[in-house]
Amino acid sequence: MVSTPKDTGGNRRRPGNIGDVSVYVPGFRIPKPVDFFQSLGDHLTKNLVERLVALRTRIVVMAGQEAPTVTRTRRKTQHGGSTLADLQQALEDYLPVLLGLVKDGSQLQYKVQFVWVNQEDDAEETAMSNAWYEVLSVLHLMAMLSLSQANLLLLPRTSGDGYQPKVSEENRRASVDIFLRAAGYLDCAVRHVLPQLPAELRRNLPVDLAEGVLRALCLQALGQGVDIQLGMAIDSTKATLAVKRRLACEMVKYWQQAQDNIMNLPLANGWGEKHRLLVKWKYVEAKAAAYYYHGLILDEGNTEKYHGMAVAALQAADEYFKESRKACEAFNAALPLSRYPPLWGTMKYLSEKIPKDTSSKVRINRDLYSYERIMETAPTLPDFALALKPDEYQLPPVDPSWNEEKINGGQTGSNQLKGDRR
Incomplete structure (x- = not known):
């Protein structure tokens, strides 16, 4: 023994x-x-x-x-x-x-x-x-x-x-x-x-068995599952912008619910605080992806209003992406120390596309329309029903x-x- x-x-x-x-x-x-x-x-x-x-x-x-x-x-x-x-x-x-x-x-x-x-x-x-x-x-x-x-x-x-x-x-x-x-x-x-x-x-x-932590972990697993699905959709030539936006918006909801379950728990320094930092990081990262794809779809509209909303969404995506990089650094710096592996999948693609497309769309639309007509606040993300569910496990x-x-x-x-x- x-x-x-x-x-x-x-x-x-x-x-x-x-x-x-x-x-x-x-x-x-x-x-x-x-x-x-x-x-x-x-x-x-x-x-x-x-x-x-x-x-x-x-x-x-x-x-x-x-x-x-x-x-x-x-x-x-x-x-x-x-x-x-x-x-x-x-x-x-x-x-x-x-x-x-x-x-x-x-x-x-x-x-x-x-x-x-x-x-x-x-x-x-x-x-x-x-x-x-x-x-x-x-x-x-x-x-x-x-x-x-x-x-x-x-x-x-x-x-x-x-x-x-x-x-x-x-x-x-x-x-x-x-x-x-x-x-x-x-x-x-x-x-x-x-x-x-x-x-x-x-x-x-113990707090790691508290209902809020268990629910947050469950939602974390589902959120990361959708993240993988989004990465595969990005690699697929058949996946439409609408499909990618839906996956990204669902991912936001999973991580938001995970944050809601864990934010008010008395998590001590160490694993608990690091877990909270992970949820914050992935939630912000998901919002960057969702606003990016929402902005691209809005930009397909034919009116000045849609183009203005598209610019606002893409600007939000860029800000959330920058914030997610800082949140990632804070997570890895918290004890126990960790290293984030090389960018791949969803975030490798978005790390290249978000800054480039945001800069391009903002410049084009500001040339076409007066600055005052472009929305300064990001439009609301579409609300989709969550598709990914836990496997049914019975004792x-x-x-x-x-x-x-x-x-x-x-x-x-x-x-x-x-x-x-x-």
């Missing part, structure tokens, strides 16, 4: 640098050991307790050793599979057995004190005697692993032809699926797990080993629990 930071090889120390960031993961929640035999030995068969111990210990060891490093390097296990996939599988194996503790409102859910800590806040351990808290923490870690996997896929790789680093079409498409999967875990946590926790316990949850059925428990060892456990309630 891993019981001290020393036993994990010293990796539990807060990282000062998290490498290249395309997708920010605001700290892994890492489980610490618990004594299932002391808590459940009188209520369950030895085989079932041993299974819980083995499954959770596997997660404790893997998370303690790999989580602090997995976002910075593409580590491989001796079997050739990624550590992300191995840890994800360990969590999926554990969840059906864990859910036996809460089946049919069982009092066993209150017997074990589960302990977790955020890797970015070593001292902030949170222990709660409720198995639903353990389920919530497991789903959170599954979502964070998915976001880390997306980050690895979206880091530009140097191509064999010697050109600038780029992200393959295959990786971009795969990342969208991963974003939807991560959003599904978080949506399940908010809609189906949080309501199972008593109000007082929900108030005492797995309880592991069949609990049915055997009911037959072989349930009587003893049942009598004991009745005594406890008295």
Whole structure:
């Protein structure tokens, strides 16, 4: 059993640098050991307790050793599979057995004190005697692993032809699926797990499990998924300006909602403040894209009014783009330090097009119309319904080993629990 930071090889120390960031993961929640035999030995068969111990210990060891490093390097296990996939599988194996503790409102859910800590806040351990808290923490870690996997896929790789680093079409498409999967875990946590926790316990949850943070993370995943879709639309000769504008406007709404959920939370310095800076940066960046495409479509109009609105929209895009570069720098400078990978996709294209097209359109329209007739405030962006939804994730059925428990060892456990309630 891993019981001290020393036993994990010293990796539990807060990282000062998290490498290249395309997708920010605001700290892994890492489980610490618990004594299932002391808590459940009188209520369950030895085989079932041993299974819980083995499954959770596997997660404790893997998370303690790999989580602090997995976002910075593409580590491989001796079997050739990624550590992300191995840890994800360990969590999926554990969840059906864990859910036996809460089946049919069982009092066993209150017997074990589960302990977790955020890797970015070593001292902030949170222990709660409720198995639903353990389920919530497991789903959170599954979502964070998915976001880390997306980050690895979206880091530009140097191509064999010697050109600038780029992200393959295959990786971009795969990342969208991963974003939807991560959003599904978080949506399940908010809609189906949080309501199972008593109000007082929900108030005492660590801030990285607060409902607002979970919702913000879900919306972040969807917003970044749309960002990838917009990048693919830019590369497609078939995608119209209308399609690109719609995607950009949807992206604004996702990031605005993420900001609404996270802005008033008491996030401390460290991972929380860095997460807030990410949401601010991506929200401003999305507005730059949306106003750019809105301006191009308005400029297709045949009247002075439309051309004036187009100039105002393009000027707004240029200002938001400049602001987004400053927000990006602030995010990367916040601890733990990070590096933004080389520009690619949406922002590489827009970093070249926004300043150029804004300057050109402003000059042309000011030559055609008097300066006073050009709008000084940006027009309102169109409001589109959000198309991207989280994958529907449902908690797995309880592991069949609990049915055997009911037959072989349930009587003893049942009598004991009745005594406890008295």
